[in-house]
Amino acid sequence: AQKITQTQPGMFVQEKEAVTLDCTYDTSDPSYGLFWYKQPSSGEMIFLIYQGSYDQQNATEGRYSLNFQKARKSANLVISASQLGDSAMYFCAMRGMFSGGYNKLIFGAGTRLAVHP
């Protein structure tokens, strides 16, 4: 069965510093996709970054990068130069490609990030 684990319920970071949010996953699919979403208090899930399991390079999107370590089954999100507006819940999610799971995302429990001035 597919599973996402986020072990950090909450994280604090000083404005302008970098922060890493942890995500480990478990799947038997040979091909899968990993996502990070941001959820502000308003509730909307905002897509941040995607990494395919066969991608050779780590994904980057502006201040967001995904540290993908396939052998360790980890997909950590790195936010550089944190801003006050980065304060939110962050969810790691996975989609399987061949087990019928490609239609759905499986989410972790989330990490609440607080950015301090």
Add this chain to the structure above:
Amino acid sequence: DAGVTQSPTHLIKTRGQQVTLRCSPKSGHDTVSWYQQALGQGPQFIFQYYEEEERQRGNFPDRFSGHQFPNYSSELNVNALLLGDSALYLCASRSGGRSTDTQYFGPGTRLTVL
């Protein structure tokens, strides 16, 4: 370019009642998924609609049903509401087919069951 829209924003119902939530997908998207997010948890997949048919379903009882219209918009219906159905209901859309396209979410409908 309009994103995913959902209505209503908030809803209060009592146990045993029925509720209908609505979703319009992002322009150019034809696949709609519904997720339930209980307080303090990650979203859980309910089901997905493509070409007006339910393509996959999560571990939810038959009280949860849905529909997709020819314009790709979708409804989520919940019958015989329970207190445990109180949650944020999120709709997500993407291009159809077996693609790697990203799912984009709407702002959600917050349902409270009293």
